[in-house]
Amino acid sequence: MSGNSDFFSDVYDVVRLIPTGRVCSYGAIANYLGSKRSSRMVGWAMNASHKFDDIPAHRVVNRNGMLTGKHHFQQPNLMQELLEKEGIAIREDIVVDFNILFWDPLVEL
DNA sequence: AGCATGACGAACA
DNA sequence: GTGTTCGCCATGC
Numbered sequence: 001m002s003g004n005s006d007f008f009s010d011v012y013d014v015v016r017l018i019p020t021g022r023v024c025s026y027g028a029i030a031n032y033l034g035s036k037r038s039s040r041m042v043g044w045a046m047n048a049s050h051k052f053d054d055i056p057a058h059r060v061v062n063r064n065g066m067l068t069g070k071h072h073f074q075q076p077n078l079m080q081e082l083l084e085k086e087g088i089a090i091r092e093d094i095v096v097d098f099n100i101l102f103w104d105p106l107v108e109l
Numbered sequence: 110a111g112c113a114t115g116a117c118g119a120a121c122a
Numbered sequence: 123g124t125g126t127t128c129g130c131c132a133t134g135c
Contacts, residue, residue: 069116
């Protein structure tokens with residue numbers, strides 16, 4: 001990997017475009033990039049996003065709105081705090097009104 | 110080369 | 123509506 005693979009860069013690019021107070025899913029990003037079946041690779045890309053400080057990874061959850069990646073943050077509760085700070089309510093590690101706050105790059109972009 | 114794992118998702122029972 | 127299984131694709135052992 002010479003610096004960044006195009007796939008990773010594309011993932012970060014999309015994540016950066018997620019508006020404040022909105023959330024997106026791994027599958028939606030993968031679908032937007034043309035690889036609907038590569039949602040796991042999106043998660044893998046996010047795992048490497050810790051090296052960058054401009055990736056709002058907390059706005060990416062799974063298709064159920066669950067904060068599956070919370071344990072990968074500096075602090076397990078950081079993800080929830082960041083979301084609540086943006087006005088997003090979290091209950092039992094799940095985004096309340098996920099269907100309303102969901103931001104689909106296929107539609108919005 | 111084969112097997113296990115993972116920040117997922119869809120299909121199936 | 124809940125629990126289980128399979129498919130994807132890259133990484134690590």
